[in-house]
Each structure stands twice: as structure tokens, then as C-alpha cells.
Amino acid sequence: MEISSILQGGYQHPLSRAWQSRRQLTKSMFMYPIFITDDPNASVEIPTLPGQRRWGVNRLEEFLGPLVQKGLASVILFGVPFKCEKDGRGTPADDPSGPVIQAIKRLKTLFPLLYIACDVCLCEYTSHGHCGLLHQDGTINTEPSVERLAEVALNYALAGAHCVAPSDMMDGRVAAIKRKLIDAGLGNKCTLMSYSAKFASSLYGPFRDAAGSAPAFGDRKCYQLPPAAKGLAKRAILRDATEGADIIMVKPALPYLDVIADAAELAPDHPIACYQVSGEFAMIHAGAKAGVYELKTMAFEAAESMVRAGAGIILSYFTPEFLDWLSA
Numbered sequence: 001m002e003i004s005s006i007l008q009g010g011y012q013h014p015l016s017r018a019w020q021s022r023r024q025l026t027k028s029m030f031m032y033p034i035f036i037t038d039d040p041n042a043s044v045e046i047p048t049l050p051g052q053r054r055w056g057v058n059r060l061e062e063f064l065g066p067l068v069q070k071g072l073a074s075v076i077l078f079g080v081p082f083k084c085e086k087d088g089r090g091t092p093a094d095d096p097s098g099p100v101i102q103a104i105k106r107l108k109t110l111f112p113l114l115y116i117a118c119d120v121c122l123c124e125y126t127s128h129g130h131c132g133l134l135h136q137d138g139t140i141n142t143e144p145s146v147e148r149l150a151e152v153a154l155n156y157a158l159a160g161a162h163c164v165a166p167s168d169m170m171d172g173r174v175a176a177i178k179r180k181l182i183d184a185g186l187g188n189k190c191t192l193m194s195y196s197a198k199f200a201s202s203l204y205g206p207f208r209d210a211a212g213s214a215p216a217f218g219d220r221k222c223y224q225l226p227p228a229a230k231g232l233a234k235r236a237i238l239r240d241a242t243e244g245a246d247i248i249m250v251k252p253a254l255p256y257l258d259v260i261a262d263a264a265e266l267a268p269d270h271p272i273a274c275y276q277v278s279g280e281f282a283m284i285h286a287g288a289k290a291g292v293y294e295l296k297t298m299a300f301e302a303a304e305s306m307v308r309a310g311a312g313i314i315l316s317y318f319t320p321e322f323l324d325w326l327s328a
């Protein structure tokens with residue numbers, strides 16, 4: 001046997017195995033997506049997302065208090081309104097009495113050290129369920145869409161969000177949001193995390209259940225990227241980095257590890273985030289339930305492969321479990 005043939009001597013012990021990763025998973029890498037609804041006392045199970053619930057603002061202390069104790073560092077808020085009057089421009093998105101703005105304020109008071117990101121989109125608030133404003137013929141009207149998204153982002157930032165994260169995939173929205181934040185004096189107070197490469201995926205089903213955000217007609221393929229579009233994803237990443245994004249995100253995560261690696265290469269000086277979406281989470285649970293693998297082992301394998309690909313921030317519904325697992 002040649003000396004150069006032997007690799008196994010380098011990873012024979014749990015510690016030397018751990019040393020083989022360039023970066024270890026840490027609690028602060030995990031950002032927990034949470035659904036805030038407009039019934040302030042709600043705590044409603046979401047059947048397709050095991051263990052996840054829609055929460056009202058009055059329940060946030062009991063829900064998040066124990067997690068903050070365990071080291072929860074950040075959350076990303078999604079508004080799930082049921083009672084509001086939806087319209088063509090998503091007016092309820094930044095209603096001061098709506099769930100997101102109320103939740104930001106409550107969380108800042110309850111947990112002053114918790115980092116609060118807000119998803120910015122219009123689909124939960126528009127009557128047609130699309131992520132932007134539409135022309136008469138039902139196609140996206142880009143300019144007013146971007147203007148409206150920037151307005152919503154600014155209002156979340158003004159309410160105290162540490163980070164705004166546009167998920168709509170409208171062209172030019174990163175520049176518009178950044179400009180709006182700067183003009184309002186918040187350029188140095190609010191992070192812009194862009195869902196830069198967001199693909200039109202089959203893995204969003206449980207989220208749409210949770211958020212009630214399926215489009216009333218058509219689909220989102222004219223703004224979300226085609227799954228095979230590697231080049232387009234690279235252009236979107238570069239564009240958003242140029243337009244002022246502070247963090248670049250890839251969504252979904254596991255089927256798009258090559259895109260995460262591309263992002264890490266194209267934007268080497270930006271933090272890279274990825275969103276392990278609802279369908280990925282549900283899939284890992286379903287496989288574990290069917291006896292295909294052990295849940296924790298698979299959850300670690302998935303998260304570690306995202307970090308290996310180049311992500312430093314993982315948006316994941318497994319966040320509460322990882323707070324336990326990484327304490328052990």
C-alpha cells in the first residue's frame with residue numbers, strides 16, 4: 001500500500017471527524033421562521049408542518065421564551081392574516097395594527113437581544129395572491145410593485161426590524177428597498193437579506209398551507225427561477241449583491257446546494273443564507289416516520305451539507321431541535 005493511499009488515519013475518532021468540516025454548525029447559524037396570525041391569542045397547529053404553529057402576538061412569550069433561553073438567536077416573521085381586507089396592492093402588509101408590526105414591537109420588548117428579520121412580500125396580503133401588483137391582464141407591473149415592497153420594508157424597519165428580507169423576486173426591488181432605507185436614515189440600522197435565487201419549487205406546499213398564500217390564478221413562474229436555471233441564478237446573485245443586499249439567500253436549500261456554492265463564490269464577502277423550506281422539512285419528517293433514516297441524523301446531514309456548500313445562515317423549522325441537539 002502506498003503512503004498516499006491512506007486517508008482513514010485522519011478521521012478515526014469523533015473529534016478528528018469533526019475537524020474535517022471547515023465550519024461547525026452553531027446555534028447562531030439558525031434563523032427560525034415563525035408564522036404570526038391576526039388572532040392575538042392564536043396557537044394553531046399546521047398539520048403539514050410537524051410541530052409548527054400559527055401564533056398570535058399574545059402567545060409569543062410562552063412560545064419563544066424557552067427557545068431564547070436555549071440560545072435562539074434570530075427569527076424571521078411571516079404574517080398570516082385571516083381577518084384583514086386584502087386588495088390589489090397588499091395594503092394590510094404594513095398595517096400598524098397588523099400581525100407583523102405588532103409582533104416586531106412585542107418581540108423587541110420581550111427579548112431585546114433577539115435578532116428580528118421580517119419576510120417582505122405582498123402575496124399574503126393581495127386579493128389575487130401574487131407577490132407584486134398586476135396589470136389589467138394579470139401580468140406583473142414591476143415599477144409599482146417594487147415601490148410598494150420598498151414601502152412595506154421601510155415600515156417594518158421603522159417598527160424595529162433588524163433585517164428586512166424581500167422574497168417576492170421582483171426585478172429591482174433590492175435597490176429600491178436599500179434606497180428607501182437610506183433616505184429614511186435607516187441605511188446603517190437595518191440589514192437587507194435578499195432572497196436572491198428563489199426557485200419555483202414544488203417544496204413550498206406546506207408553507208402555502210400555513211400562510212394561506214396560494215395564488216388565486218396562475219403561478220409564480222414569471223418571477224421565481226426555473227429549477228434548472230444555474231446561469232440565471234448566478235446573474236440574480238450578482239445583481240442583488242450590486243444592488244445593495246447585505247446577505248444573499250438561496251431558496252430552497254438541499255436541491256440547490258450547487259447554487260449555494262455558486263453564491264459563496266460569486267459573493268465571497270457576503271454572508272450566504274439558505275432556506276430549508278417547508279417541503280424539505282416535511283420530507284425529512286416523512287422519511288423518518290417511514291423508517292428510511294433517523295430524524296436527527298438526517299437533519300444534521302442536511303444542515304451540514306448546506307454549511308459545506310457555503311451557507312453560514314440556515315433558515316429552518318428544525319431550529320428548536322438544533323438548539324437542543326447542539327447543547328448536548
Ligand SMILES: [Zn+2]
Binds near residue numbers: 121122123130131167
Ligand atoms: Zn410572495
